[in-house]
Amino acid sequence: MNFTTGTEEKGLRLVLLGKTGDGRSGAGNTILNDKVFPTKSSPNSVTQQCTSKSGTIHERPVKVIDTPGFFDTDGKDDELRYELVKCITECAPGVHAFLIVLKVGRYTEQEKEVVKKITETFGEDALRYSVVLFTHGDQLSDGQTIEDFVKETKALQELVDKCGGRCHVVDNKHWNQQKDEYRNNSVQTKKLLDTIEKMLRENGGNYYTNALLQKIEEDIQAEEKRTREHETGNKSDKEIREMAQKNVFKKFLTRFAGMATGALLGAFLGVGVLVGAAVYCIKGVLDGIKLGTLTEAGAGAGAAARIRFKTLVLAYQATTGSAPSYLQSLITPYSPARSLWSTSSGQLVVPSLREPGSRSSRARFLSAIVPRSWNDLPHSVRTTEYLAIFRRELKTHLFRTHLSPTA
Ligand SMILES: Nc1nc2c(ncn2[C@@H]2O[C@H](COP(=O)(O)OP(=O)(O)OP(=O)(O)O)[C@@H](O)[C@H]2O)c(=O)[nH]1
Numbered sequence: 452m453n454f455t456t457g458t459e460e461k462g463l464r465l466v467l468l469g470k471t472g473d474g475r476s477g478a479g480n481t482i483l484n485d486k487v488f489p490t491k492s493s494p495n496s497v498t499q500q501c502t503s504k505s506g507t508i509h510e511r512p513v514k515v516i517d518t519p520g521f522f523d524t525d526g527k528d529d530e531l532r533y534e535l536v537k538c539i540t541e542c543a544p545g546v547h548a549f550l551i552v553l554k555v556g557r558y559t560e561q562e563k564e565v566v567k568k569i570t571e572t573f574g575e576d577a578l579r580y581s582v583v584l585f586t587h588g589d590q591l592s593d594g595q596t597i598e599d600f601v602k603e604t605k606a607l608q609e610l611v612d613k614c615g616g617r618c619h620v621v622d623n624k625h626w627n628q629q630k631d632e633y634r635n636n637s638v639q640t641k642k643l644l645d646t647i648e649k650m651l652r653e654n655g656g657n658y659y660t661n662a663l664l665q666k667i668e669e670d671i672q673a674e675e676k677r678t679r680e681h682e683t684g685n686k687s688d689k690e691i692r693e694m695a696q697k698n699v700f701k702k703f704l705t706r707f708a709g710m711a712t713g714a715l716l717g718a719f720l721g722v723g724v725l726v727g728a729a730v731y732c733i734k735g736v737l738d739g740i741k742l743g744t745l746t747e748a749g750a751g752a753g754a755a756a757r758i759r760f761k762t763l764v765l766a767y768q769a770t771t772g773s774a775p776s777y778l779q780s781l782i783t784p785y786s787p788a789r790s791l792w793s794t795s796s797g798q799l800v801v802p803s804l805r806e807p808g809s810r811s812s813r814a815r816f817l818s819a820i821v822p823r824s825w826n827d828l829p830h831s832v833r834t835t836e837y838l839a840i841f842r843r844e845l846k847t848h849l850f851r852t853h854l855s856p857t858a
């Protein structure tokens with residue numbers, strides 16, 4: 452199976468995501484069978500930067516991308532955004548597998564919360580390319596399999612189910628030499644590779660991508676072309692690609708200044724409206740926007756209508772407190788003390804685009820999109836009591852206004 456196109460790097464691109472300290476970097480080392488990522492026992496996140504290393508798993512070329520704990524570190528938003536943009540640039544044009552790294556052990560309420568947050572942040576498409584990889588396999592009881600362990604915790608079972616049941620286990624410390632048919636890293640990494648290849652076949656042989664990743668790749672390739680035309684030195688394809696990635700990374704970092712990390716993570720992992728918002732950010736058009744113009748990579752009115760429909764459903768969930776927290780943060784940028792929900796009118800407060808503050812005008816603008824579009828809905832639709840009825844009323848309303856939303 453050929454997983455590459457054009458000038459992009461050969462091999463599988465695997466991204467390690469997960470909970471801080473659960474062994475992402477160690478798992479990267481186990482996969483590559485080499486100590487390339489630093490690991491340390493520390494209550495604070497050791498991996499502060501997104502780095503990638505290439506190697507092979509059972510003779511298959513791979514690039515492994517290690518990341519900071521995007522879901523649970525209390526790192527500064529600016530720093531996390533910097534690393535996240537780096538990670539997305541490294542992943543362009545797409546990801547062959549997201550490895551969600553968690554450990555075998557006791558799951559406290561706090562740990563379950565992080566698992567829940569991970570489950571919520573991954574869009575449906577990204578979940579079709581995800582595998583849960585457990586570390587600390589030595590903590591399994593005698594004869595216990597990873598599937599047995601997962602069954603014990605509802606939050607874990609939900610995540611694994613959403614990943615199509617795909618989960619594996621390694622022990623980065625104890626299973627390197629162990630001679631066992633199960634408790635052995637070489638056996639488990641072979642199983643992991645088989646699972647990834649099967650998953651890719653089921654997904655039509657393609658990797659995970661979306662409008663954001665495609666736009667980044669487009670820009671990298673344009674930059675590569677420019678370098679080839681203007682650089683006189685004898686640079687290898689790899690060097691040219693790296694230079695292009697660096698330049699595109701800098702450009703995107705400026706574009707995303709002020710965007711909440713949670714929203715950017717949602718855009719990377721495929722939450723439709725956030726992908727649209729990020730692409731809109733890249734295009735840098737600030738004036739005269741209506742929500743309907745948030746198209747995904749210019750996919751046209753159909754995509755715009757879908758985004759609008761999904762956004763308004765999310766806004767409904769935000770008003771009823773059932774939307775994921777990172778979406779709530781997108782529409783509550785300024786005054787956590789001030790309710791965005793006016794119970795009497797069913798309206799949301801639209802933050803002023805000129806309001807002073809640390810956020811960029813673009814971030815303020817994004818935070819205004821959802822409430823503004825919400826407030827444009829008829830009062831009777833906004834104040835519907837049940838989600839199912841709201842969806843039906845919203846569809847009718849959007850059809851009436853000449854859109855064709857699909858749920
Ligand atoms: N026994 C055992 N220890 C492990 C395993 N994986 C990681 N560790 C230890 O757990 C600690 C953290 O591991 P890392 O691989 O650095 O974890 P991480 O998720 O990359 O951590 P941060 O980058 O700090 O978020 C280190 O002391 C590792 O040696 C494992 O499978 N078994």
Ligand SMILES: [Mg+2]
Nearest residue numbers: 475476497498
């Ligand atoms: Mg690490």
